[in-house]
Amino acid sequence: MPTEMIHAEKLIYEYDKRDEEGNVIGSERAIDGVDIDVPQGSFVAILGHNGSGKSTLAKHMNAILVPTSGTMWVDGRDTKDPGELWNVRQTAGMVFQNPDNQIIGTVVEEDVGFGPENLGVPTDEIWKRVEESLKAVGMIDRRKDSPNKLSGGQKQRVAIAGVLAMEPKCVVLDEPTAMLDPNGRKEVIRAVEELRKKKKVTVILITHYMEEVIDADQVFVMDGGHIVMHGTPREIFSRVDELKSYRMDVPQVTMLAEELRNRGLDLPRGILRRDELVEALCRLR
Numbered sequence: 001m002p003t004e005m006i007h008a009e010k011l012i013y014e015y016d017k018r019d020e021e022g023n024v025i026g027s028e029r030a031i032d033g034v035d036i037d038v039p040q041g042s043f044v045a046i047l048g049h050n051g052s053g054k055s056t057l058a059k060h061m062n063a064i065l066v067p068t069s070g071t072m073w074v075d076g077r078d079t080k081d082p083g084e085l086w087n088v089r090q091t092a093g094m095v096f097q098n099p100d101n102q103i104i105g106t107v108v109e110e111d112v113g114f115g116p117e118n119l120g121v122p123t124d125e126i127w128k129r130v131e132e133s134l135k136a137v138g139m140i141d142r143r144k145d146s147p148n149k150l151s152g153g154q155k156q157r158v159a160i161a162g163v164l165a166m167e168p169k170c171v172v173l174d175e176p177t178a179m180l181d182p183n184g185r186k187e188v189i190r191a192v193e194e195l196r197k198k199k200k201v202t203v204i205l206i207t208h209y210m211e212e213v214i215d216a217d218q219v220f221v222m223d224g225g226h227i228v229m230h231g232t233p234r235e236i237f238s239r240v241d242e243l244k245s246y247r248m249d250v251p252q253v254t255m256l257a258e259e260l261r262n263r264g265l266d267l268p269r270g271i272l273r274r275d276e277l278v279e280a281l282c283r284l285r
Contacts, residue, residue, distance in 0.1 A: 003076070005170050005202040006038035006061055006092075010070035013056055013225075030056040032225035033070070040169070043196055043203045045213035045233075048222035049247045057222070058174040058206045062094045075169060090119070092170040093163035097178045099155035108150075108158055109134070109143040115166040126165075133161035136198055137191040153184025157191050164195065170202040171195070177209060185209065210237070210251045214272040221246060238270035253277050 013031040016024045031053045038044045048054040059065040060072045063079040075091045077084040096102060105111025112130045121129070134140040137157040147155055156176055163171055173192065177185035189212050196203050205212060213219055219236045221229035223246045229236055236243070237254045244250075250258070257271040257280070265284065271277050 004037045004073075005040045005042075005075055006036065006044075006204065007073040008034055008036045008057075008060070008070065009073075010035065011057075011060065011067050011072055012069045013060065013065060014068045030225055031060075031067075034222075034225070034227055036220060036227065038170075038202060038204060039217075040202055041196075041200050042217045043193075043205070043215065045205045045207065045216040045219045046222060047208060047210070047213065047219060047236075047248060049208060052222040052246075053225040054206045054222045055174050056225075058094075058172050058204070061170070061172045061204065062092045063088045064094070090166065091168055092172055093166055093168035095156070095160050095163055095171065095173045095176050097175045099152065099159040102159040102162065103147045103155060106146055107143075108139065108145050108147060111147060111158060112161045112165050115162055119166060129165040129167065130161075133164040134158075136164060136195050137161045138187075138194070151184060152180045153187040156180065156184065156188045160188070160191060160195070164199070164201075168201065170204065172204045172206070174206045175208070176205075177207065177212065185212070208248070210249050210254075214251060221248065223247075233272055234270040236270075237272060 011031055011034040014027045014029050017026045017028050019025050034057060046054045046057065056065065060067065060079060061074060063085055066080050072079045074088045077088050079088050103111050105114055109130050112133055113126045116126045116129050134143055137160050139154065139157050139161060147158060177188050192203055193215060195201060207213065214233050216233055219231060219233055220227050221236065228246060237250050240250050240258050251272060253274050254271055257267050257277050261267050267280050271280060
């Protein structure tokens, strides 16, 4: 039995293609033979353009989808086993693109307490978890507010707190910043990083924003249902031309460093942060 938090082996997922009348006219393979290992407590990013299969893969980590063939294990549990569905969903909490689809309470703290209440957690423990989760995402001072008064980034942080309050070992974030402005995106990513440090949860981030993955332990790049690149952020972003061939961008600072390299400056590959670039340029003097 695998010891990793997430372990996929030869994972294949096919769905039916239908015509306008709804008749099945064939099948489409969204995931094609994927192997993936995510150790407990790590931060893993899965990148890919729209239609690459990354969100379909994310939905397997919470058993929203189950493999057509191959296997997905979550904390040693086979997601195809109906008897394990409850345990899988308790182990891996899911945060989606649109926080409005996940927030149901009329007061922030009630919304965050909804999940643990459903799990049958005693009331005293619920309030303790609500407080801890809101602190972890920096929203404790808005606990009495209506979610309607919050910005997109704040709502998404409340949605993350709601998942956290159920105390999952793993949080899967499926494009959690896709509907946010740059400030909202930064807020959410900062909250996710804090969370991992404080709670030691495994974080899996599905995104197409390159800047969000520079602190990941490992990065998987998907294209056409396959994993086409795998490595540390520095290894991945050193391969600028290869990334572009999969219709992916690279962080702006990495791109700038690459342009300067192409013009003859002796800079290292895979620069990820502005201060790194400044330091490398200063060393050239």
